Amino acid sequence: MRRRPLLAALSGVPFLAPAAAKASQGGTLTFSWPVSAGPLNPHLYNPNQMYAQAMLYEPLVRYVEGGTLEPALATAWEAERGGRSFVFQLRQGVRFSDGTPFDAAAVVSNVEAVLRNRPRHAWLELIAQIDGAEALDGGTVRLRLKGPYYPALLELALIRPMRFASPAVLRPDGSLSAPVGTGPWRLAETVRGAHDLFVRNEDYWGDKPAANRLLVRVLADSNSRALALETGEIDLIYGTDQIDADTFRRFATDRRFTATLSPPLATRMLAVNSARFPTDDSAVRQAIAGGIDRAALVRHVLQGTEPAAETLFAENFPYCRLGLRAPAFDRAAAAARLDAAGWRLPAGGRVRARDGRPLSVDLCFVGADALQKALAEAVQGDLARIGIGARLIGEDAGTSDGRQRSGDFGLIFGNTWGAPYDPHAFMGSMRAPSHADFQAQRGLTEKAEIDRRIGAVLTTTDEAERVETYRWLLTTLHASGVYFPISYLTNKAVQRADLAPVPFGATRYEIPFDRMRRA
């Protein structure tokens, strides 16, 4: 039983928790998130929080781990004209939570709302490829593309922007008069900076959530989040970075809680700049690949909360099961490789040099990110032991973004985008100069060919050719040493023991609250 605050009881003053918090034993789950859920427009980005958008709004097709798709608001679909359009049969009897029927007209009005705001979605190839949508009848809709684009269905499964709000709340300027979707939850109340309250959508077409209500308290600090879990003020912590590794380990050994890790969701890595001295030398990149003790980083810095990454994308992503392995950690071999390339340690010196130029790299990270800082320091130590000097540059996120755009880095931390963006959307972005990946690859002799084949793999309709092109791309990038994969990001869930085991969603921000229940 949850302890009632003593002073409130003594004072006779009712404890003025939100009504939902009071009822937390009677079908209310309590969760926390660092910021408020936002206005919850399914077609827009910040400050809308993706976990909440996924609760209210549904896609036509849903992504399942491993890259397959299952029916959601569409029960069947078919490609036409060599992949230039898709016809969707819509699920019958679905209504938005305001009672408006979900039909072909609703799909068309949402697609048009997204297309009216195309520049906002320029990062997503799908939106550039969509030509329009038309209702064939009340339950059938056709989506026309400008050309074949194989990831179209995958990108329709994204949390945003192609999900569906009730046409009754859509405004001409793209905003909503209220957040109304077809999903298993409705937003009942928002107190900015304090909490968001979701209630079960009683008219939901699918399996209804076990809990009546979900209270999401705004908790910015991870230590406070852990303490709130201990006091029972929240039931659950869930996410990739909602809790630090030490605290996760502590909860894992406490019998009052259950701590679990999801399968790999994305990759934490260092991009190595092939267009900038001294990492423009392939021997230096290969020495870095073999000279950093990845296993030690995972064991000591990440406390084993993320599996070590051998490749840019984990093998549970589509087209990525290629059997590639990272170079074995071998400090002597890395040093020998540098020796052979002419990088010598000067007498009494600790940093190698060639032609009078020292072997020093700028290792850039976000200063406020304690984990990146700890990883950077460990990497600096490993590199120093093979005679590579690493200058640590910790800056705010904005400045770090600027370096990624300009290529002003030697090594820089980054993550892949995770399911369902990996590998196709992440690789698509490698062609844009504003991404660290483009900058890191810019010095490779194969760069033009890499970009050409990325373009080809996104538009080919030949599955065998797609498989082969991905194999070439991923193998080439793997061998080039422009990435040092560190670990695979996982969602970490810590729950109180009175909650049944928490399932994981297929993607990073799809939290299956609807399948959570009391034990």
Next chain:
Amino acid sequence: MLYFLARRIAGLLLLLLVVSFVFFAMLRLGRGDPALDYLRLAQIPPTEAALAAARESLGLDRPLVEQYLTWLDHALRFDLGRSWYTSRPVTQEIAHYLPATLQLAAAAVLVMLLVGVPFGIWAALRRDRWPDNATRILAFIGVSVPNFWLAFLLVLLFSVTLGWLPAIGRDGPTSIILPAIATAAMSACVMLRLVRTSVLGALGEPHLRFARARGLARRTILGRHVVLNAMVPPMTMLGLHVGELLGGAMVVETVFAWPGIGRWALLAIQNRDYPALQGFVLAMTTVFVLCNLVIDLLHAWLDPRVRLGLPA
């Protein structure tokens, strides 16, 4: 008194003008590209065309002074722009979050006075005896402990171990107790030592001998001639510590999930949300200066030498 008030209000307006310009210039002349920050927060892909459009719409392509004058023109009409992160008007955001912070700061001042004044007087009246030594140790510890650490210790003891008080949120009268103590701890200890020193100083004043000669009761002498006179320096310190309390609230609000302006500002700092930061600094400067104005008025009321401009 009216002249005194008018002079202080004129000073306040001048100060706001200077602070707003200096901060505006610091934000614009610092590292990084505001247009890029805007696009990053709005999650608009930062193409060259988008950057150029952002610079134009935000006025970043105009000279700094012109940008500032435009901002000032809007600010005088209570329009501080829109947050780049939430897209809401900054004035609305401040109006939403400031009351919680003021409530916390007021509770912290109360804690500060309840601890600092009585214990300071007690320590002075028991000089070099155990109450004085005990409060000295307490004050030493109090000023040395960072407020975020104290906040976590309080939560561990009163919420996790004893279960007496909520660890997070602003859900009822009890939820303010721990945040107020964590916010006020350092200032309360400084207040305690200052009250002690000030009371000791007042106890040595020659006019007390005459008061005793007039046959006044010890309680009257202490109350009217010692404590009242000794309150002037602590009151000045109270004004100065308002800034300390508001700054401390930024950290404490984050630990206790207190939905105040400090936590909102922290998010704005992390996001480099320029309009929000500019509005925050302006609001905090106003609150800080107004609090000091009130303290000065009290000071003038307590000490006629101040309002008459006589040497102390």
